[in-house]
Amino acid sequence: MRFLDSLIGFLLAAAKWLALPIVTLLFLQWPLRTMLGLYSREANDLGQWLFAIYVAASISAATRAKAHLAADTIARNYSRATRGRLARAGAVFGLIPWSVIVLVTSWSLVRDSTLLLERFPDTGNPGYFIIKLALLLMALLVLVQGLLDLMPPVRQPSSQ
Amino acid sequence: MTELMPWLGLSLLLLVGLGVVFTGIPAAVVLLAAACFGAVAGAISGTVPVQLLGALPERLINLLENDLLQAIPLYVLMGTLINRLPIADALYRCCLVFAPGPAAPVVSGIALGALLGPMNGSVGASVLALSRVAEPRLAASGISLPRRAAVITVASTLGVVVPPSLVLILLGDAMLNAHTIAVTTTGRDDRVINTQDVFHGALVPAALYLAACLIIGWWFNRRSKPGETAPLKTALRPTVQQAVLAIVTVSAILILLGGVATGYFYAVEAAAMGGFILLLAGFVSGRLPLPVLNEILREALVLTGALFFLLVAATTLTLVLRILGTDQLVAGWIAAIPGGTLSATLIVLAGIALSALVLDAFEIIFVVVPIVIPPLLIRVADARWVAVLVLLALQASFINPLIGYAVMMTRAILKQAIPFPALLRSLAPYLFAQAALLLAVLLVPQLTHVGEGVGDRSRKPPAISNEELERRFEQMLPPAEPPPLDVEPRR
Numbered sequence: 001m002r003f004l005d006s007l008i009g010f011l012l013a014a015a016k017w018l019a020l021p022i023v024t025l026l027f028l029q030w031p032l033r034t035m036l037g038l039y040s041r042e043a044n045d046l047g048q049w050l051f052a053i054y055v056a057a058s059i060s061a062a063t064r065a066k067a068h069l070a071a072d073t074i075a076r077n078y079s080r081a082t083r084g085r086l087a088r089a090g091a092v093f094g095l096i097p098w099s100v101i102v103l104v105t106s107w108s109l110v111r112d113s114t115l116l117l118e119r120f121p122d123t124g125n126p127g128y129f130i131i132k133l134a135l136l137l138m139a140l141l142v143l144v145q146g147l148l149d150l151m152p153p154v155r156q157p158s159s160q
Numbered sequence: 161m162t163e164l165m166p167w168l169g170l171s172l173l174l175l176v177g178l179g180v181v182f183t184g185i186p187a188a189v190v191l192l193a194a195a196c197f198g199a200v201a202g203a204i205s206g207t208v209p210v211q212l213l214g215a216l217p218e219r220l221i222n223l224l225e226n227d228l229l230q231a232i233p234l235y236v237l238m239g240t241l242i243n244r245l246p247i248a249d250a251l252y253r254c255c256l257v258f259a260p261g262p263a264a265p266v267v268s269g270i271a272l273g274a275l276l277g278p279m280n281g282s283v284g285a286s287v288l289a290l291s292r293v294a295e296p297r298l299a300a301s302g303i304s305l306p307r308r309a310a311v312i313t314v315a316s317t318l319g320v321v322v323p324p325s326l327v328l329i330l331l332g333d334a335m336l337n338a339h340t341i342a343v344t345t346t347g348r349d350d351r352v353i354n355t356q357d358v359f360h361g362a363l364v365p366a367a368l369y370l371a372a373c374l375i376i377g378w379w380f381n382r383r384s385k386p387g388e389t390a391p392l393k394t395a396l397r398p399t400v401q402q403a404v405l406a407i408v409t410v411s412a413i414l415i416l417l418g419g420v421a422t423g424y425f426y427a428v429e430a431a432a433m434g435g436f437i438l439l440l441a442g443f444v445s446g447r448l449p450l451p452v453l454n455e456i457l458r459e460a461l462v463l464t465g466a467l468f469f470l471l472v473a474a475t476t477l478t479l480v481l482r483i484l485g486t487d488q489l490v491a492g493w494i495a496a497i498p499g500g501t502l503s504a505t506l507i508v509l510a511g512i513a514l515s516a517l518v519l520d521a522f523e524i525i526f527v528v529v530p531i532v533i534p535p536l537l538i539r540v541a542d543a544r545w546v547a548v549l550v551l552l553a554l555q556a557s558f559i560n561p562l563i564g565y566a567v568m569m570t571r572a573i574l575k576q577a578i579p580f581p582a583l584l585r586s587l588a589p590y591l592f593a594q595a596a597l598l599l600a601v602l603l604v605p606q607l608t609h610v611g612e613g614v615g616d617r618s619r620k621p622p623a624i625s626n627e628e629l630e631r632r633f634e635q636m637l638p639p640a641e642p643p644p645l646d647v648e649p650r651r
Contacts, residue, residue: 078184
C-alpha cells in the first residue's frame with residue numbers, strides 16, 4: 001500500500017512540471033499564427049494532449065492535498081472521527097463507483113483509439129489518442145486514491 | 161415508474177444541496193455520489209437503459225479537449241505567480257498614493273481586487289493575494305475584522321465580471337451551448353452568442369458595480385481613525401522600482417483586455433501570455449528559485465484539480481439528469497411560466513439565486529445553467545442580456561454570506577472567527593449594490609448592448625436599400641468596352 005501511495009505521489013510530482021510546456025505552447029500559438037503563419041495548430045494540439053494529462057493528474061493531486069471545494073460551515077463542528085467516516089462514505093458512494101463506471105464505459109473507446117494511434121480529426125496531427133488515454137488515467141488515479149483513502153493513512157496530506 | 165424518474169432527478173439536486181451543506185464532503189464528491197445513485201436507481205428500476213451511460217466518456221473527453229478550458233490551469237498559475245511575485249504589493253502601494261483620506265486602505269484594496277481579477281481570473285487566487293497584501297494594511301488602519309473580511313470578499317469577486325475572468329469564460333461556453341440548443345429548437349435566425357459577446361455585454365455593468373463598490377468603500381470608512389492612515393500612507397510610499405512595476409503591470413492588463421475585447425487574440429492566449437510573461441519576469445528577476453517554482457507548480461496543479469473535478473462531477477450529474485428526463489420536466493415548467501420575457505427571466509434568476517444558497521458559481525454554471533437556460537432562451541431571444549444577468553447572479557453567489565465561495569475562502573485564510581451577524585452587516589451595502597445593479601440590468605437590457613452593431617444579433621444578412629442593391633449589381637457586371645481614344649495611337 002505504501003508503495004502504491006509513493007508511486008502516485010511520484011507521478012503527481014512529475015505531472016506538475018507539465019504546466020511549463022503548456023503555458024509556453026499556448027502562448028506560442030499567437031505569435032506563430034499572426035507573425036509566422038505556421039505551426040500554430042501543431043502548438044495547440046501538443047498543448048492539448050499535455051493539458052489532458054495534466055488535468056488527469058490534477059484531480060488526484062487535489063484529493064491528496066484535501067483541496068477540493070467544500071462547505072464546512074456546519075461540518076467543522078463535527079468530531080474528527082465523524083468527518084473521517086463521512087470522507088470514507090464519499091469515497092465508497094462517489095469516487096469509487098464513478099471511476100469504475102468511467103473505466104468500464106470508456107475501455108473499448110480508449111483501446112480502439114490507442115491501437116489505431118488516432119490522430120487529431122481537424123489537423124491530422126498525431127497524439128489524439130493520448131487525450132482519450134488521459135481519461136482512463138484520470139479514472140484509474142481516482143479509483144486508486146479512493147481505495148487508499150479507505151485504508152489507514154500512510155502519509156500527511158499534500159505530500160507529493 | 162418512468163414518469164417518476166424526472167422527479168428523482170430533482171430530488172437528487174436537493175440531495176446535492178443538503179449533502180454539500182451538512183456533510184462537509186467536497187462538493188464534487190457529493191455530485192458524483194448523487195449521479196451514481198441516480199444512475200443505479202434508474203438501472204435497477206428498469207426505466208433507464210444502462211447503455212445511455214456510454215455517453216459519459218465522450219462528454220468527459222470533450223472536457224479534456226476543450227480549448228476554452230485550457231484557461232483553467234493558465235489562470236490558476238497566473239494567480240499563484242502573482243502571489244509570489246511583488247506585483248500585488250506594488251499595485252497596492254500605488255493605489256494608496258491616489259486614494260483620498262482615511263478610506264484610502266479600503267479603496268485601494270477594492271481597486272487592487274479589480275486590477276488583479278483579470279490577471280489571475282479566479283476568485284480563490286484573488287482572495288489569497290488580497291489577504292496577503294491588503295488585509296494587514298487594513299488591520300493596521302484600525303478597520304474591524306468583519307469590514308476587512310467584507311472588503312477582501314467583495315474585491316476578490318470584482319474580477320468575475322471583468323473580462324477575461326475564468327467564470328466569464330466558463331459561463332460564455334455554457335451560454336454558447338444553451339443558445340445553440342435554443343436557436344436549433346426554435347429555428348430563429350439569431351446569431352449564437354460566444355464568450356466575446358458575454359465579455360462585451362458585461363463591460364458596462366462591471367464598470368457600474370466597480371464604481372458602486374469604490375463609493376461604498378469610501379463612504380463607510382471616510383471617518384475611520386484618520387490618525388492611523390497617514391503614517392501608513394507614508395510608510396507604504398512606493399519606490400521608483402515599484403512604481404515602474406505597477407505602470408508596466410497596468411499597461412499589460414490594458415493590452416490583454418484590449419486584445420481580448422477587440423478579438424485580436426483569444427482569452428486562452430491572453431491567459432497564456434500573462435502566465436508566460438510572469439514566469440519570464442520571475443526567472444529574470446531571480447524570484448523563482450527551484451524550491452519556490454516547485455511549490456508554485458504544486459499549488460497550481462492542486463487548484464486546477466479542485467476546479468476541474470467540479471467540472472467532471474457536474475458533467476456526470478448533468479448527463480444522469482438528462483437520462484432521467486429532469487431537464488424536460490424543468491423545460492416544461494419554464495415554458496409554462498405565465499407572463500412574458502421579464503417574468504420568465506425573473507423566475508429563472510430567482511431559481512439560480514436559490515441554488516446559490518447551497519452551490520457555488522462553478523457548480524451553478526456546470527449543473528444548473530445547462531438545465532434552466534436552454535428553455536429560458538427558447539422564450540427569451542436576448543441571450544446576451546440573459547448571460548449578463550446570470551453572470552451578475554453568479555457574482556452575487558460568491559458573496560452569499562452563508563456559503564459564498566469568496567466568503568468561505570476569506571474566512572479560511574484569515575483564520576479568525578468572524579461573527580456571522582457582523583459579517584452580514586459589513587457585506588450588506590455591497591449586497592445591496594449588487595441587487596440594485598441586477599435590477600437595473602433586468603429592467604434596462606440596453607445596458608448589456610452598449611456598442612453592439614446592428615448585424616450582431618442575427619445571422620441574417622443586413623437589409624439593404626434599392627440603391628445599394630443597384631450599385632452592387634452594377635459592380636458585378638463585366639466592365640464596359642474601353643471608350644474610344646480621342647487621339648490617334650502612335651504608330
